[in-house]
Amino acid sequence: MKKLLREILKEITPTEEEHELEKRIIERIKKKLEKMGVRPVLVGSLAKDTDLRGDKDIDIFIMFHKDVSREELEERALEIGRKLFKELNARYEIDYAEHPYVRGFYRGYNVEIVPCYETKEPRSAVDRTPYHTRYVRKKIRENKNLSDEIRLLKQFMKGIGVYGAEAKVQGFSGYLTELLVINYGSFENTLKAATKWKFNQILDPENLWEDKEPLKYFFPDASLIVIDPIDENRNAAAAVSRQRLAEFIVASIEFLKSPGREFFFPPEERLPSKRELSRRMRSRGTKLMGILFKHSRINPNSLYPQLRKTAIALKKSIDEFDFRILKFDLWTDENNLSVILLDFEVWRLPRIRHHLGPPIDKNLKDQENFIEKYRAYRPYIKNGRWVVDTEREFKKIEQLLPRLIEEKKGFGKNLRSAKKIEIIEDRDILKIDNKGFLRFMDRFLSPL
Amino acid sequence: MKKLLREILKEITPTEEEHELEKRIIERIKKKLEKMGVRPVLVGSLAKDTDLRGDKDIDIFIMFHKDVSREELEERALEIGRKLFKELNARYEIDYAEHPYVRGFYRGYNVEIVPCYETKEPRSAVDRTPYHTRYVRKKIRENKNLSDEIRLLKQFMKGIGVYGAEAKVQGFSGYLTELLVINYGSFENTLKAATKWKFNQILDPENLWEDKEPLKYFFPDASLIVIDPIDENRNAAAAVSRQRLAEFIVASIEFLKSPGREFFFPPEERLPSKRELSRRMRSRGTKLMGILFKHSRINPNSLYPQLRKTAIALKKSIDEFDFRILKFDLWTDENNLSVILLDFEVWRLPRIRHHLGPPIDKNLKDQENFIEKYRAYRPYIKNGRWVVDTEREFKKIEQLLPRLIEEKKGFGKNLRSAKKIEIIEDRDILKIDNKGFLRFMDRFLSPL
Numbered sequence: 089m090k091k092l093l094r095e096i097l098k099e100i101t102p103t104e105e106e107h108e109l110e111k112r113i114i115e116r117i118k119k120k121l122e123k124m125g126v127r128p129v130l131v132g133s134l135a136k137d138t139d140l141r142g143d144k145d146i147d148i149f150i151m152f153h154k155d156v157s158r159e160e161l162e163e164r165a166l167e168i169g170r171k172l173f174k175e176l177n178a179r180y181e182i183d184y185a186e187h188p189y190v191r192g193f194y195r196g197y198n199v200e201i202v203p204c205y206e207t208k209e210p211r212s213a214v215d216r217t218p219y220h221t222r223y224v225r226k227k228i229r230e231n232k233n234l235s236d237e238i239r240l241l242k243q244f245m246k247g248i249g250v251y252g253a254e255a256k257v258q259g260f261s262g263y264l265t266e267l268l269v270i271n272y273g274s275f276e277n278t279l280k281a282a283t284k285w286k287f288n289q290i291l292d293p294e295n296l297w298e299d300k301e302p303l304k305y306f307f308p309d310a311s312l313i314v315i316d317p318i319d320e321n322r323n324a325a326a327a328v329s330r331q332r333l334a335e336f337i338v339a340s341i342e343f344l345k346s347p348g349r350e351f352f353f354p355p356e357e358r359l360p361s362k363r364e365l366s367r368r369m370r371s372r373g374t375k376l377m378g379i380l381f382k383h384s385r386i387n388p389n390s391l392y393p394q395l396r397k398t399a400i401a402l403k404k405s406i407d408e409f410d411f412r413i414l415k416f417d418l419w420t421d422e423n424n425l426s427v428i429l430l431d432f433e434v435w436r437l438p439r440i441r442h443h444l445g446p447p448i449d450k451n452l453k454d455q456e457n458f459i460e461k462y463r464a465y466r467p468y469i470k471n472g473r474w475v476v477d478t479e480r481e482f483k484k485i486e487q488l489l490p491r492l493i494e495e496k497k498g499f500g501k502n503l504r505s506a507k508k509i510e511i512i513e514d515r516d517i518l519k520i521d522n523k524g525f526l527r528f529m530d531r532f533l534s535p536l
Numbered sequence: 537m538k539k540l541l542r543e544i545l546k547e548i549t550p551t552e553e554e555h556e557l558e559k560r561i562i563e564r565i566k567k568k569l570e571k572m573g574v575r576p577v578l579v580g581s582l583a584k585d586t587d588l589r590g591d592k593d594i595d596i597f598i599m600f601h602k603d604v605s606r607e608e609l610e611e612r613a614l615e616i617g618r619k620l621f622k623e624l625n626a627r628y629e630i631d632y633a634e635h636p637y638v639r640g641f642y643r644g645y646n647v648e649i650v651p652c653y654e655t656k657e658p659r660s661a662v663d664r665t666p667y668h669t670r671y672v673r674k675k676i677r678e679n680k681n682l683s684d685e686i687r688l689l690k691q692f693m694k695g696i697g698v699y700g701a702e703a704k705v706q707g708f709s710g711y712l713t714e715l716l717v718i719n720y721g722s723f724e725n726t727l728k729a730a731t732k733w734k735f736n737q738i739l740d741p742e743n744l745w746e747d748k749e750p751l752k753y754f755f756p757d758a759s760l761i762v763i764d765p766i767d768e769n770r771n772a773a774a775a776v777s778r779q780r781l782a783e784f785i786v787a788s789i790e791f792l793k794s795p796g797r798e799f800f801f802p803p804e805e806r807l808p809s810k811r812e813l814s815r816r817m818r819s820r821g822t823k824l825m826g827i828l829f830k831h832s833r834i835n836p837n838s839l840y841p842q843l844r845k846t847a848i849a850l851k852k853s854i855d856e857f858d859f860r861i862l863k864f865d866l867w868t869d870e871n872n873l874s875v876i877l878l879d880f881e882v883w884r885l886p887r888i889r890h891h892l893g894p895p896i897d898k899n900l901k902d903q904e905n906f907i908e909k910y911r912a913y914r915p916y917i918k919n920g921r922w923v924v925d926t927e928r929e930f931k932k933i934e935q936l937l938p939r940l941i942e943e944k945k946g947f948g949k950n951l952r953s954a955k956k957i958e959i960i961e962d963r964d965i966l967k968i969d970n971k972g973f974l975r976f977m978d979r980f981l982s983p984l
Contacts, residue, residue, distance in 0.1 A: 283900065285897070286897045287896075287897045287920065330920055331917060331920075334896040334897075334917045334920060335917060337896060337897075338896065338903070338907075338917070341900060341903070341904065342907075345904070371887065372886055372887060372888040372925075373885075373886030373887035373888060373931070374886040374888060375886075410881070412882075414886070414888070414889075414890065414925075415890075415918070415925075433858070433885065433886060433889075434860075434882050434885075436884075437821075437881060437882075438820055438821030438822040438823075438862070438881060439819065439820060439821035440820040440821060440822060440862070440982060441862075441881075442862065442863075448735075448782040448785060448786065449733070449734045449735045449782075449785075452731060452789060455786065455789070456789065456793070459786075459790075465982060466982060469779060469782045469783060469786070470863070472735070472778055472779075472782060476982075477820075477863075477982035483821070534888065534913060534914060534924070534925035
């Protein structure tokens with residue numbers, strides 16, 4: 089394993105030239121910003137020496153005094169950012185996090201100029217970032233090895249697909265990765281520890297809480313709880329979903345059992361032909377339905393949660409009509425096209441269905457009304473409830489889905505107003521001409 | 537309502553002639569038994585003056601001193617019974633309750649000669665019967681009206697199909713009916729009270745328990761608890777199923793809302809033709825499967841519970857294989873033929889199925905084994921558990937049922953050893969040539 093990790097490190101540590109170039113770019117930007125009268129602070133993995141080779145992100149915060157109003161801060165930051173990139177002759181755009189900020193593209197780098205307050209009591213999420221940077225730098229100064237170990241864990245998490253706190257991934261942020269290595273001392277120790285994690289595992293690297301028990305109740309929805317060393321009331325692992333946590337645990341188990349470079353650099357899998365995908369589709373014997381959303385661009389951090397919400401709402405409605413979904417998933421090109429894929433175990437139902445009435449030992453008035461209303465169907469009692477066998481409105485899923493899409497019950501806000509929503513079935517789904525989508529289909533369809 | 541009840545009473549009260557004849561028969565039998573040196577006691581509804589017109593049951597207990605051994609009691613009782621009916625020139629047979637006893641058929645009556653101990657501390661269920669008789673007689677002596685009121689309630693319960701504590705009905709015994717009227721004072725008051733019953737209702741007519749709360753825990757499985765006035769530790773309503781209780785409550789509601797003689801004397805419904813039943817069967821759109829048991833005679837009090845047990849075991853197995861039953865029921869001719877009827881909402885399934893593996897945060901060894909075993913199927917994680925999509929063994933219910941019948945898992949004892957078990961489908965089910973069965977099918981198939 090030692091040898092393997094040394095090799096991986098050699099591949100992922102930024103080169104001298106890379107760092108030289110970055111240093112020059114940063115110096116140039118800093119000087120320009122200082123001339124504009126603001127204090128720039130380099131944050132992020134570059135600042136902490138935990139960046140990976142080929143990372144093209146430069147994050148610079150500009151600090152404002154806490155007495156500056158929010159409006160003024162936002163206005164001035166945009167003004168400064170725009171001016172900066174104009175002077176650099178660089179393309180730029182406005183993006184939104186806690187505040188709007190300017191992102192420019194300069195000599196191949198993605199440069200973010202983010203405003204924040206210079207305060208010990210953060211007013212917004214970004215205000216903590218400079219403190220995070222300071223904390224990690226201090227830890228690395230105390231133990232020079234940590235940089236390498238953090239780079240290994242980041243690359244490992246990238247390789248197995250759990251890296252990133254954004255809505256698409258719902259995984260481990262860079263800072264969380266750093267905290268884990270700081271806490272456990274090395275890449276290997278982190279993996280070893282993870283194999284013993286339970287859901288709702290609690291870590292408190294700086295031991296800010298004497299009694300950890302109550303933390304479960306402070307963060308009831310968390311799969312993993314990692315107390316932020318610079319803010320005892322914040323869970324640095326809040327974004328980690330149960331699914332990504334599980335995948336990390338399992339990958340840790342597997343890697344420790346038989347280490348290999350494919351964990352860090354998974355080979356791109358052969359993409360099966362449409363013919364092959366179509367064969368696998370048929371062979372499942374299920375009914376596959378795709379809901380196609382054509383929409384204007386939606387920020388991915390809003391789009392993914394909306395797609396998840398919509399898929400879950402659809403599943404719930406479908407369950408209520410007695411159809412049965414085997415599995416479902418979602419995919420988007422992060423631009424104009426999103427797909428919710430539903431795979432049905434039961435998509436045809438008989439004409440007759442149970443219509444459940446009130447329970448026998450509750451409100452009598454309800455019972456009388458029920459019996460009166462359905463007398464012709466001969467109501468009967470089953471498991472202490474009234475039941476009639478009545479006619480089913482939707483006997484085929486092809487009848488139900490259009491209705492659900494018309495109603496849009498529980499759909500995400502921007503998906504409700506999508507320009508077009510289409511239903512596609514079985515083989516027609518493969519007509520979606522996007523390599524990313526076909527890759528998604530490859531994963532969705534089992535190899536059977 | 538008064539007028540209706542008077543009319544019903546006129547129809548159900550035994551005639552003078554009936555009672556004269558019964559009196560003569562009883563006298564004759566008593567004399568013969570006394571000559572044989574035992575003490576006969578008339579019990580049952582005749583003794584309590586709560587019998588219905590046309591009832592053909594005469595129950596005579598012969599009392600033994602408590603020092604007589606059980607073996608001697610049984611032997612002597614059979615001997616006496618046989619001798620009695622031989623002298624009367626009557627056909628007779630041996631039946632079994634708590635003890636074996638002799639049942640004879642004399643002048644159109646069903647005469648039971650049952651041995652029991654003369655003791656205040658009952659050794660067996662039948663020992664309480666003479667005390668029950670004494671208790672009810674005393675209550676009726678104190679309030680002559682009770683006889684009529686009890687007869688009305690019995691006929692009402694017969695009419696709506698909840699009368700009888702035997703396994704087939706799981707309803708209200710004669711004694712329980714008497715206790716209800718004694719407790720509430722009249723037929724109408726009993727019905728009024730029933731409309732307010734909850735499940736696990738507790739009645740204690742003689743107020744033998746100061747605190748009724750613990751009774752729920754003494755009789756945890758009871759739908760209705762009626763403390764036996766002659767034995768505070770016995771629930772006189774133990775036989776009443778939730779289903780029959782619910783039916784009684786509902787009939788009470790409906791009768792009080794619009795009283796009518798059809799509750800007491802339901803008109804025999806027109807039996808639809810096989811063609812009509814077949815049409816209704818098809819129109820449901822479900823899959824109907826019958827399991828036909830051909831067996832030697834089984835005592836109905838054993839047969840019905842065994843059929844219920846078997847049907848529930850079958851349903852459970854079927855659920856495990858992802859098929860879905862809409863409803864099921866059972867029927868028997870109480871002789872050689874029994875049928876379990878299963879009506880399927882889902883009877884076809886796709887080739888692929890979810891094979892659930894171990895949860896992610898439990899035993900690691902199990903997880904490794906699972907992943908190893910199913911590697912080719914690409915195990916994935918869903919809701920915190922390992923899952924693989926594998927091939928389903930049974931895609932049609934017609935493949936699964938024969939296997940379940942071969943295994944006989946959870947089948948009733950005597951049904952396991954049935955001479956023949958057959959599976960019949962859809963229209964073939966109507967080939968069972970029995971009017972009772974077709975009536976059952978008529979109820980089973982909804983009128984839609």
